[in-house]
Amino acid sequence: MIDLRDLYQEVILDHSRNPRNAGRLTEPSGTAKGHNPLCGDLITLDVLVEDGVIRDVSFDARGCAISVATASIMSDMLKGKTLEEAHDLFRRFQKMLTGPDAEAEGLDKLEVLAGVREFPMRVKCATLPFHTLRAALDNEPGTVQTE
Amino acid sequence: MNAPAGQNPEILAARDDFPLLARPMNGRPLAFLDSAASAQKPRAVLDGLRDFYESEYANVHRGVYLLSAQATDRYEAARETVRRFLNAGRPEEIVFTRGATEAINLVAETLGRSGRLEPDDEIVLTVLEHHSNIVPWQLMRDATGVRIRAAAADQDGNVDVEAVFREVTDRTKLIAFSHVSNTTGTVLPAREICHRARERGILTLVDGCQAVPHAAVDVADLACDFYTFSGHKLYGPSGIGALYGRLDLLTSLPPWQGGGSMIEEVTFERTTYAPPPARYEAGTPNIAGAVGLAAAIDYVQRFGSENIQRHESVVLKYGVDRLQAVDGVRLIGTPRHRAGSISFVMDDVHPHDVGTVLDREGVAVRVGHHCAQPAMRHFDVPATIRASLGIYTHASDFDALVEGLGKVKGLFQL
Numbered sequence A: 001m002i003d004l005r006d007l008y009q010e011v012i013l014d015h016s017r018n019p020r021n022a023g024r025l026t027e028p029s030g031t032a033k034g035h036n037p038l039c040g041d042l043i044t045l046d047v048l049v050e051d052g053v054i055r056d057v058s059f060d061a062r063g064c065a066i067s068v069a070t071a072s073i074m075s076d077m078l079k080g081k082t083l084e085e086a087h088d089l090f091r092r093f094q095k096m097l098t099g100p101d102a103e104a105e106g107l108d109k110l111e112v113l114a115g116v117r118e119f120p121m122r123v124k125c126a127t128l129p130f131h132t133l134r135a136a137l138d139n140e141p142g143t144v145q146t147e
Numbered sequence B: 001m002n003a004p005a006g007q008n009p010e011i012l013a014a015r016d017d018f019p020l021l022a023r024p025m026n027g028r029p030l031a032f033l034d035s036a037a038s039a040q041k042p043r044a045v046l047d048g049l050r051d052f053y054e055s056e057y058a059n060v061h062r063g064v065y066l067l068s069a070q071a072t073d074r075y076e077a078a079r080e081t082v083r084r085f086l087n088a089g090r091p092e093e094i095v096f097t098r099g100a101t102e103a104i105n106l107v108a109e110t111l112g113r114s115g116r117l118e119p120d121d122e123i124v125l126t127v128l129e130h131h132s133n134i135v136p137w138q139l140m141r142d143a144t145g146v147r148i149r150a151a152a153a154d155q156d157g158n159v160d161v162e163a164v165f166r167e168v169t170d171r172t173k174l175i176a177f178s179h180v181s182n183t184t185g186t187v188l189p190a191r192e193i194c195h196r197a198r199e200r201g202i203l204t205l206v207d208g209c210q211a212v213p214h215a216a217v218d219v220a221d222l223a224c225d226f227y228t229f230s231g232h233k234l235y236g237p238s239g240i241g242a243l244y245g246r247l248d249l250l251t252s253l254p255p256w257q258g259g260g261s262m263i264e265e266v267t268f269e270r271t272t273y274a275p276p277p278a279r280y281e282a283g284t285p286n287i288a289g290a291v292g293l294a295a296a297i298d299y300v301q302r303f304g305s306e307n308i309q310r311h312e313s314v315v316l317k318y319g320v321d322r323l324q325a326v327d328g329v330r331l332i333g334t335p336r337h338r339a340g341s342i343s344f345v346m347d348d349v350h351p352h353d354v355g356t357v358l359d360r361e362g363v364a365v366r367v368g369h370h371c372a373q374p375a376m377r378h379f380d381v382p383a384t385i386r387a388s389l390g391i392y393t394h395a396s397d398f399d400a401l402v403e404g405l406g407k408v409k410g411l412f413q414l
């Protein structure tokens, strides 16, 4: 059985307490809200996309350590990425958490979240920021729900 | 910690009646503190269901053969058991439903279609309600144009009679409220609310889901018009519950769902409906569920509701005291009268994270909004951790909880 310290690693606790890119953008090109009704996690995420490249990301999150840390690490990694690269990152992240083996290739700092796959009830906490990101990139109105 | 004084030895031994509680959880003894969501089942219920299926099962109210007659007798005997349990006047006043949710929908829909309500009439709820005692009324509001008002709770989670009647106007037609809150454990002054409502000709519906497992309920003494509970929270099977409705109301309200068993005569031009309770039980009911529910009621009544109430209040107070002594724990709701549940939050750790750590320690609690989002808003928290007890809960379960919270603090370096 995986140790809880592998889930709540130092890096995750740090990001959840001091989320990077917290706040809102003044002129985002896309905004979305995400909600996990199961635990009440709520995230509002702004993106600024120019010429197909993510220039800036900011978010406001009220949630558990897993979802806030994911949002924080994700937002750090996204700047400068193309839309295609961002979508690819989400695919890889999902694969790490729910795929047949914990493949973390190309996930860089997000790899610290690999332990979440051992806690099926918590996978949605980690994927909520990415679902919200996807909606923000599409600038979809409404709220993304994890279920 | 020392076991608290005043516990009932017979009830302390009840834990052995629940086979699931012997199952280790993540390598630890299970401390099951989520009975408010659904309670575990005693052997009496499991055996009762099995015996019924093995020796007396058939459809009810249909066959002329002996087996069907016996199954019908068992089904109707279950209704009588529920009637006695709630001290209703007549078995016709007990309608079997899928649970409290279905019962509230039944009342809201039929009342909405009854012609008794006009646009601008009002319904009063409380901020502590479970979504199942909010949303059905909103659906009915959308169909009828009535207004919904919500009575406030104070900062401790008490809902006083005055707070309820502050929302009452000349247009109020119904007050619907939970007897006991599933979030704060608040016991509402149901008797006072119902008596005052009756004096003013206002109907009352009491959601008794979190009350019946913990105390004796007497609908005649309460003077409510409707009362409902779910069997699965009372150690019975899931998928069965009951609605008590005053007979004259059940007789005058329109039918709810249409189908077999709820009719007298059907032609393509016109159908006449059976009297209650059959009128509200269209289709083949949850026959075994009703039998299992009766077995659960028989089971708790062996201990006596008063004894259960006394014993549980000792265990519950122990839990409250222990939690209050934990640094960094804040109780959400400290009502004057409490039954069944304790909600709390921890400084700097989200309830969801607390729940994951506790699970590893074998402690099962509920984290989230408990289907009571307006109550979360009232207390300005996104979610809480809820520990709730049942007849089988021991003080040592709260010891395990508090020990688990120590692990949480260690892990999160608090």
Ligand SMILES: Cc1ncc(COP(=O)(O)O)c(C=O)c1O
Pocket (backbone or CB within 6 Å): B036, B037, B098, B099, B100, B101, B102, B130, B132, B133, B178, B180, B181, B182, B207, B209, B210, B230, B371
């Ligand atoms: C106070 C209260 N009312 C209603 C319900 C709904 O019960 P059920 O889901 O069994 O219909 C619950 C259970 O979650 C509850 O706690």
